[in-house]
Every structure is written in C-alpha cells, then in structure tokens.
Amino acid sequence: MGAGRFAPSPSGDMHIGNLRTALLAWAWARRSGRKFVLRVEDIDRVREGAAQRQIEDLQALGVDWDGEVLFQTTRHAAHEEAIARLKERGLLFECYCSRRDIKEASSAPHVRPGSYPGTCRNLTDEERAEARERLAKVGRAPALRLNPMVDEWSVEDELFGTVTEPIDCVVLQRGDGTLAYNLAVVVDDDFQGVDQIVRADDLLSSAPAQAYIAHALGYEQPRYAHVPLVINEEGARLAKRDGAVTLRELTGLGMSVADVVEQISGSLGFEARSAEEFLRVFDPALMTREPWVFVPPEA
Numbered sequence: 089m090g091a092g093r094f095a096p097s098p099s100g101d102m103h104i105g106n107l108r109t110a111l112l113a114w115a116w117a118r119r120s121g122r123k124f125v126l127r128v129e130d131i132d133r134v135r136e137g138a139a140q141r142q143i144e145d146l147q148a149l150g151v152d153w154d155g156e157v158l159f160q161t162t163r164h165a166a167h168e169e170a171i172a173r174l175k176e177r178g179l180l181f182e183c184y185c186s187r188r189d190i191k192e193a194s195s196a197p198h199v200r201p202g203s204y205p206g207t208c209r210n211l212t213d214e215e216r217a218e219a220r221e222r223l224a225k226v227g228r229a230p231a232l233r234l235n236p237m238v239d240e241w242s243v244e245d246e247l248f249g250t251v252t253e254p255i256d257c258v259v260l261q262r263g264d265g266t267l268a269y270n271l272a273v274v275v276d277d278d279f280q281g282v283d284q285i286v287r288a289d290d291l292l293s294s295a296p297a298q299a300y301i302a303h304a305l306g307y308e309q310p311r312y313a314h315v316p317l318v319i320n321e322e323g324a325r326l327a328k329r330d331g332a333v334t335l336r337e338l339t340g341l342g343m344s345v346a347d348v349v350e351q352i353s354g355s356l357g358f359e360a361r362s363a364e365e366f367l368r369v370f371d372p373a374l375m376t377r378e379p380w381v382f383v384p385p386e387a
C-alpha cells in the first residue's frame with residue numbers, strides 16, 4: 089500500500105492555504121486507499137514551537153495520519169548515505185563557486201537564466217585540488233551538486249498532466265555540510281512509502297528534478313498533484329501579513345473549525361463542515377482548479 093503525505097516546514101503557523109493543501113493531500117490519499125503520513129521538514133526554516141502548533145492545527149482540522157510524525161532532522165544518516173550513493177554513481181560533483189562567481193558566469197549567453205553555468209562540472213583533478221585548496225584558505229568547503237545524466241525529466245501530475253523540465257545541477261549538499269531540501273524530501277518520501285505527492289503548485293517546477301533524484305537513487309517514481317495556491321485580493325500568494333489567516337486567528341474572530349472547513353471545501357467546489365464529510369464528497373475530477381482568493385474576516 090502506498091502513502092500520501094503532508095510535509096510542512098515548521099517556519100510558523102500555517103495559514104488557510106496550507107490547511108487547504110493538507111486537507112486535500114489527506115483526502116486524496118485516503119480516498120485512494122493509501123496511508124497518510126506526516127513529516128516535519130525541520131532541516132531549515134525552524135521557528136521554536138511551530139511544529140507542535142502545526143500538529144495541533146491538523147488535529148483540530150480532523151486530519152489524521154498513520155504512525156509517528158517523522159522529523160526530518162532525525163534522518164541525517166540516511167541523507168548522508170544517499171549522498172554517498174549518488175557520489176559513487178558519478179552523479180555528484182564538487183562546486184567551488186561563490187554566489188558571485190555564479191552570478192558572473194550566468195550572464196554568458198548560452199546559460200539558461202537561473203541555472204548553474206556549469207563552471208565546476210568538468211574540471212580536471214588538478215583543477216579540483218587547486219580549487220579545494222583555495223577554498224580551504226578562506227575557511228570554506230565545496231558544495232555538492234547534482235551531475236544529471238539527462239537534460240530533462242518528466243513527471244505525471246493529476247492536474248497538469250505530463251510536466252517536463254530541464255534538469256539543473258542543483259545543490260544537494262551545501263559547503264557547510266547541510267543537506268538540501270531537494271535531497272531530503274526525496275529520501276524521506278521513499279522512506280515513508282510515499283507514492284502520491286499532493287502539494288501546492290509553487291513546487292511544480294521542482295518536481296521533475298526531485299523525481300530524477302529519486303530515479304538516480306533507484307526509487308519508484310511518485311505521482312503528483314500540484315494544487316492551486318490560495319491568493320490575496322492583489323493576486324499574490326496569501327501570507328500571514330494579509331490579516332487573520334491562521335486557524336487560531338480565524339477561531340479567535342469567532343469562526344468555528346467547522347466554518348473554516350466549510351470555507352475550504354466551498355473553495356474547492358464541495359460542501360462539507362468536517363474533514364470526515366470532506367472525505368466523503370471529495371472527488372479530484374470535480375474539484376475547482378482556480379486559485380482561491382481568500383479575504384480575511386475583519387477583526
């Protein structure tokens with residue numbers, strides 16, 4: 089049996105857009121007979137106490153999960169092991185570039201905007217030794233980048249169909265030794281048996297790279313559903329500064345959790361006042377695919 093998942097970064101309280109994504113991921117997994125797992129992506133962007141509050145909010149919403157919550161920081165050894173495996177397969181290279189080096193090299197006409205210009209990809213052993221020494225002198229160590237064997241990769245998405253993106257030499261381990269989200273997310277999804285990834289569509293363009301990394305590690309390819317973001321009245325992605333947007337803020341203004349679930353369900357084209365009810369009526373084929381403009385209630 090496969091699993092769906094929700095994998096929040098504990099950077100603060102979730103807003104109604106995050107809650108909506110969580111409810112969708114949960115219902116999508118449950119209605120397809122999958123397990124549902126929760127993972128706290130606490131390898132960066134951590135705010136004290138946020139993980140616990142996120143867990144409480146999900147419980148209040150009526151979202152449940154199988155097994156223990158997985159904290160990503162407990163997975164360091166597995167992430168390191170994946171790095172070692174990719175290295176062994178020739179799928180990583182050391183990169184000695186500073187941000188400035190990359191910026192300068194990226195302005196060359198053949199470089200795709202925003203992509204790594206390839207500076208350190210094909211250096212000789214001698215050049216590497218020199219570069220390593222140069223970095224060591226200023227107290228830095230090289231980063232490790234993906235050395236992809238393909239130019240592009242495709243994933244299947246329930247809402248977007250086949251999505252193909254060029255595969256860039258993304259950083260998988262930074263110079264300070266920290267493992268990148270793009271690596272951790274893939275290793276941990278596999279570890280938790282995740283074969284269905286439902287998340288906000290701001291991550292759509294990262295999906296092919298993540299699926300390629302999964303392939304490189306010998307994992308099955310997951311299926312994706314990238315769901316629309318919730319936006320504010322200006323059309324920008326909803327944020328905390330937009331007003332009362334978290335569950336606690338909304339209930340503080342007199343809304344009940346059932347009212348919040350009703351709003352989320354309504355925005356997706358369904359009528360439900362609890363997670364249970366939502367699960368009964370949810371059908372991906374009938375779901376509204378437009379972004380939802382959320383107008384926070386006045387205090």
Ligand code: GLU
Nearest residue numbers: 095096097129273287291
């Ligand atoms: N932890 C990421 C975030 O909260 C999401 C990762 C994912 O769903 O793949 O932005």
